[in-house]
Amino acid sequence: MPSNGAPIGTPTKVTQGSKTKGGIGESTLRPDGTLKVTGEFAYSSDMWHEDMLWGQILRSTVAHAEIVSIDTIEALALPGVYAVMTYDDLPTDVKNYGLEIQDTPVLAHGRVRHHGEPVAIVAADHPETARRAAAKIKVEYRDLPVITDEASATAPDAILIHENRDDHHVGHVPHPNIVHRQPIIRGDVEEAAKNADFVVRGEYTFGMQDQAFLGPESGLAVPDEDGGVHLYIATQWLHSDLRQIAPVLGLPESKVRMTLSGVGGAFGGREDLSMQIHACLLALRTGKPVKIVYNRFESFFGHVHRHPAKLYYEHGATKDGKLTHLKARIVLDGGAYASASPAVVGNAASLGAGPYVIDNVDIEAIALYTNNPPCGAMRGFGAVQACFAYEAQMDKLADKVGMDRVAFRQLNAMEQGTVMPTGQAVDSPAPVAELLRRVKAMPMPPEQQWLAAGEAADVRQLPGGLSNTTHGEGVVRGVGYAVGIKNVGFSEGFDDYSTARVRMEVVGGEPVATVHTAMAEVGQGGVTVHAQIARTELGVAQVTIKPADTQVGSAGSTSASRQTYVTGGAVRNSCELVREKVLEIGRRKFGSYHPAWATAELLLEGGKVVTDGGEVLADLVDVLEGEFVEVEAEWRHRPTEAFDLRTGQGFGHVQYTFAAHRAVVEVDTELGLVKVIELACAQDVGKALNPLSVIGQIQGGTTQGLGVAVMEEIIVDPKTAKVRNPSFTDYLIPTILDTPTIPVDVLELADDHAPYGLRGVGEAPTLSSTPAVLAAIRDATGLELNRTPVRPEHLTGTA
Amino acid sequence: MRVHFTVNGRPQEADDVWEGESLLYVLRERLGLPGSKNACEQGECGSCTVRLDGLPVCSCLVAAGQVEGREVVTVEGLADFAKQRAEHGGCASGACGTSLQDAREWAAEGHDSQTGEGTELSPVQQAFIDAGAVQCGFCTPGLLVAADEMLERHPNPTDADIREALSGNLCRCTGYEKIMDAVRLAAARQGEAV
Numbered sequence: 001m002p003s004n005g006a007p008i009g010t011p012t013k014v015t016q017g018s019k020t021k022g023g024i025g026e027s028t029l030r031p032d033g034t035l036k037v038t039g040e041f042a043y044s045s046d047m048w049h050e051d052m053l054w055g056q057i058l059r060s061t062v063a064h065a066e067i068v069s070i071d072t073i074e075a076l077a078l079p080g081v082y083a084v085m086t087y088d089d090l091p092t093d094v095k096n097y098g099l100e101i102q103d104t105p106v107l108a109h110g111r112v113r114h115h116g117e118p119v120a121i122v123a124a125d126h127p128e129t130a131r132r133a134a135a136k137i138k139v140e141y142r143d144l145p146v147i148t149d150e151a152s153a154t155a156p157d158a159i160l161i162h163e164n165r166d167d168h169h170v171g172h173v174p175h176p177n178i179v180h181r182q183p184i185i186r187g188d189v190e191e192a193a194k195n196a197d198f199v200v201r202g203e204y205t206f207g208m209q210d211q212a213f214l215g216p217e218s219g220l221a222v223p224d225e226d227g228g229v230h231l232y233i234a235t236q237w238l239h240s241d242l243r244q245i246a247p248v249l250g251l252p253e254s255k256v257r258m259t260l261s262g263v264g265g266a267f268g269g270r271e272d273l274s275m276q277i278h279a280c281l282l283a284l285r286t287g288k289p290v291k292i293v294y295n296r297f298e299s300f301f302g303h304v305h306r307h308p309a310k311l312y313y314e315h316g317a318t319k320d321g322k323l324t325h326l327k328a329r330i331v332l333d334g335g336a337y338a339s340a341s342p343a344v345v346g347n348a349a350s351l352g353a354g355p356y357v358i359d360n361v362d363i364e365a366i367a368l369y370t371n372n373p374p375c376g377a378m379r380g381f382g383a384v385q386a387c388f389a390y391e392a393q394m395d396k397l398a399d400k401v402g403m404d405r406v407a408f409r410q411l412n413a414m415e416q417g418t419v420m421p422t423g424q425a426v427d428s429p430a431p432v433a434e435l436l437r438r439v440k441a442m443p444m445p446p447e448q449q450w451l452a453a454g455e456a457a458d459v460r461q462l463p464g465g466l467s468n469t470t471h472g473e474g475v476v477r478g479v480g481y482a483v484g485i486k487n488v489g490f491s492e493g494f495d496d497y498s499t500a501r502v503r504m505e506v507v508g509g510e511p512v513a514t515v516h517t518a519m520a521e522v523g524q525g526g527v528t529v530h531a532q533i534a535r536t537e538l539g540v541a542q543v544t545i546k547p548a549d550t551q552v553g554s555a556g557s558t559s560a561s562r563q564t565y566v567t568g569g570a571v572r573n574s575c576e577l578v579r580e581k582v583l584e585i586g587r588r589k590f591g592s593y594h595p596a597w598a599t600a601e602l603l604l605e606g607g608k609v610v611t612d613g614g615e616v617l618a619d620l621v622d623v624l625e626g627e628f629v630e631v632e633a634e635w636r637h638r639p640t641e642a643f644d645l646r647t648g649q650g651f652g653h654v655q656y657t658f659a660a661h662r663a664v665v666e667v668d669t670e671l672g673l674v675k676v677i678e679l680a681c682a683q684d685v686g687k688a689l690n691p692l693s694v695i696g697q698i699q700g701g702t703t704q705g706l707g708v709a710v711m712e713e714i715i716v717d718p719k720t721a722k723v724r725n726p727s728f729t730d731y732l733i734p735t736i737l738d739t740p741t742i743p744v745d746v747l748e749l750a751d752d753h754a755p756y757g758l759r760g761v762g763e764a765p766t767l768s769s770t771p772a773v774l775a776a777i778r779d780a781t782g783l784e785l786n787r788t789p790v791r792p793e794h795l796t797g798t799a
Numbered sequence: 800m801r802v803h804f805t806v807n808g809r810p811q812e813a814d815d816v817w818e819g820e821s822l823l824y825v826l827r828e829r830l831g832l833p834g835s836k837n838a839c840e841q842g843e844c845g846s847c848t849v850r851l852d853g854l855p856v857c858s859c860l861v862a863a864g865q866v867e868g869r870e871v872v873t874v875e876g877l878a879d880f881a882k883q884r885a886e887h888g889g890c891a892s893g894a895c896g897t898s899l900q901d902a903r904e905w906a907a908e909g910h911d912s913q914t915g916e917g918t919e920l921s922p923v924q925q926a927f928i929d930a931g932a933v934q935c936g937f938c939t940p941g942l943l944v945a946a947d948e949m950l951e952r953h954p955n956p957t958d959a960d961i962r963e964a965l966s967g968n969l970c971r972c973t974g975y976e977k978i979m980d981a982v983r984l985a986a987a988r989q990g991e992a993v
Contacts (some may be wrong), residue, residue: 029928030928030933032936033927033928033933034920034928036933036936036939037920037927037936037939037943038878038920038924039832039833039834039835039940040834041936042833043833043836043937045833045836045837048828048833126817128817128819211971213935213971214838214844214969215838215935216837216838262936263935264838264937265937265971266935293837295839296838296841296843297841460959460962461959466963523934523935524934692931692977695931695976695977696931696934696972696974696977699974699975699977700934701974702974703973704971727841727843728839728844728969729843735967735968736961736962736970736978736979737962737963737966739975739976742974
């Protein structure tokens with residue numbers, strides 16, 4: 001057995017399980033695991049139907065242009081082609097869609113605003129025929145000047161990306177090419193700056209990251225006999241899709257039936273619609289099932305990306321190391337359409353100070369409209385970019401003060417009761433200093449004696465790897481730390497509810513619970529957790545998880561680290577309502593046999609009704625004989641409120657979550673190659689409902705943070721706003737050779753406001769991973785490195 | 800054109816195949832075997848990895864016409880393939896692949912694909928489930944085929960060996976740690992079984 005890896009299959013921290021086997025706190029295995037390892041799990045791209053056609057989208061080859069003409073005659077004449085549709089063929093007056101602002105055309109009308117915008121769609125009997133037909137559509141463009149940055153977007157004579165805006169942000173933005181602006185003002189920054197013995201300023205650049213989920217955008221639309229359509233789709237939120245799709249089709253929502261098919265990862269990239277409306281339009285036009293599957297090239301154009309950002313930060317500290325003030329300006333590039341930009345702005349602003357006590361804060365965050373690719377949700381959602389900047393600042397400031405970098409952070413770390421710059425007091429554990437202590441206390445990976453090993457050195461463990469570029473010459477090691485803060489759930493007053501339908505009955509002589517939600521399982525393991533919750537609450541062994549669809553109420557989005565909290569909360573709530581009804585039946589049937597039915601606290605455990613003292617009153621099979629109980633109920637977390645538009649004050653977030661990282665890197669300073677040796681993480685999860693899945697989330701999020709530290713960036717040509725690297729050949733994500741061991745220390749400090757005390761897990765590890773790696777590279781090289789990702793030329797001085 | 804080849808031990812025939820169609824397309828769209836995945840269709844991600852006459856290849860980069868008369872093993876046949884191999888004495892030497900002869904003599908057994916329940920799994924498939932190496936699962940089929948082939952050649956790999964062997968398979972969910980655990984677990988169980 002290899003000795004340097006984590007112990008096999010054992011979580012770092014084992015939590016206490018419930019009395020019913022397979023309940024919360026246990027590392028139960030995925031219910032979809034067998035189907036996924038045998039290749040039989042049906043992803044959206046695996047759908048197939050008799051007489052199915054293939055859809056293809058024609059996308060703009062330029063970023064900003066007027067459309068002079070579109071000629072579809074040759075495409076329509078190609079044998080095997082069933083339909084070609086453009087803007088003129090849209091069936092209703094609703095021709096735009098969008099998550100919050102309906103500014104995104106289903107098909108371009110008169111103008112394209114970014115490279116790769118959908119212009120026309122084709123259905124044919126073979127995907128290659130559809131591609132060839134799309135290539136035969138002649139589109140004449142008249143180029144317009146491209147807007148690519150803040151200066152060009154806000155110039156006095158700047159062409160407006162969207163004319164006649166009527167969204168509810170336009171009234172408070174300084175320029176119509178700014179989607180949303182959120183200031184956060186607290187204390188008196190100018191006055192506080194006078195007390196600063198040290199001030200550090202930095203300008204930081206965060207590159208455009210892609211979610212790079214592996215399952216491409218895809219789905220199958222099947223026309224229904226009643227004139228409606230049934231869409232089998234990979235998405236993060238069925239009901240949000242439904243709300244946007246139905247009006248464009250001119251159908252009531254009841255006639256657009258949606259079933260979740262297998263989702264090959266999401267990470268925010270499936271919050272917006274991609275091919276959903278196009279497939280439905282073609283299916284309704286042709287009367288045949290239509291399947292659309294993007295290839296990887298198209299996928300890079302088919303979903304929003306993480307906002308690239310420019311961040312301007314000024315921090316001050318006294319000579320004993322206390323932070324005095326923060327001035328920050330965060331400019332996010334939202335690209336051509338709004339997507340989730342307003343909410344990303346709210347997050348970047350409200351979390352822009354990081355997990356620190358700073359009484360005097362002046363933050364401004366904006367998102368631009370430009371002709372760059374549209375940007376929206378990605379894991380970490382605005383908090384990622386800010387964390388990169390404030391953590392670089394913390395290192396610089398600690399050095400100026402002359403303190404240890406971790407100790408400096410711990411001195412200024414927020415804790416329970418700290419008031420955020422928004423005025424919101426943090427009312428659950430905020431173990432920032434403790435997480436830093438834990439991650440620092442983890443054993444360091446051994447020093448590697450490369451040069452001493454000579455020819456015997458295993459080049460696979462060196463920068464450059466199998467390229468055999470060094471045996472240790474020019475290789476230096478560095479260590480870096482970072483910590484971050486992320487919100488959980490939808491914020492700023494959003495009605496962020498979930499729905500769960502739970503049924504209990506006897507099947508085959510056994511009590512069985514059935515859980516039906518519309519939650520999008522995208523790989524995170526929500527289906528595993530729902531079954532665990534039902535076992536814990538209802539005391540059954542057998543739980544059936546029904547496929548997610550729109551036959552049950554909304555479960556909200558699988559994003560914002562919210563599903564275990566909110567849909568998990570809804571499942572628990574519905575289970576509690578079911579339990580009450582089961583106990584009512586029990587009292588009716590058996591109440592006269594034992595006084596405890598009326599007097600004791602009753603639980604369902606191990607297939608039985610028991611008192612809180614452990615006395616068994618009845619078998620669930622006997623209680624439920626000839627009966628069934630079913631409840632569908634919505635569940636809400638506590639409400640939030642909008643941030644004040646001038647001051648940013650407000651109870652804006654449901655819950656905060658924290659993670660800290662330590663990165664150890666080795667850098668070949670001659671070639672600028674980086675090898676991350678280890679990336680350790682400590683995170684507070686409140687309560688680990690499934691420890692194995694929690695650790696999987698932390699390791700996956702950590703690795704996405706590593707990617708944007710050293711390799712991942714969508715390169716957009718600043719002259720043309722065209723995407724230069726839409727492929728896995730040119731957009732690199734970490735391979736197993738790039739990814740180090742990721743030891744994880746899980747802390748469980750309950751949040752009393754949340755179900756079971758849990759804290760959303762998925763996003764926090766993506767925040768601090770990137771700045772920790774950057775800090776380690778700076779430590780190794782002594783370079784300032786104010787942008788991410790770091791490329792070799794930034795390390796060799798040849799940029 | 801018409802292409803004849805063997806998939807998971809069964810002779811198959813695909814009609815009306817275009818010259819430009821990949822093996823991946825024929826498996827997924829013509830033979831009803833969508834287990835091999837289409838994450839990039841350009842040979843970068845490994846999600847479509849299959850065995851072609853015993854060798855792991857990206858089926859998206861193999862033209863369907865190239866497999867005429869040859870043997871293909873996909874994730875759908877992996878469990879039976881591994882079982883067959885074990886019954887033929889496994890591979891303890893660390894240097895044996897699957898011979899063409901063995902590949903030709905082998906045939907997958909059918910099983911119910913609706914629920915996955917009662918499905919017999921290969922050691923590496925079981926290890927991926929047990930170790931938590933499956934999240935969204937889209938990379939899983941390709942990784943399983945590649946990991947199984949690696950363990951066949953190399954039953955006692957070091958971590959560096961595992962990473963090198965699986966470096967052509969991208970995963971976006973797990974950070975690879977649980978995949979490492981799974982392959983170590985499969986190797987350990989394989990060692991115990993010998």
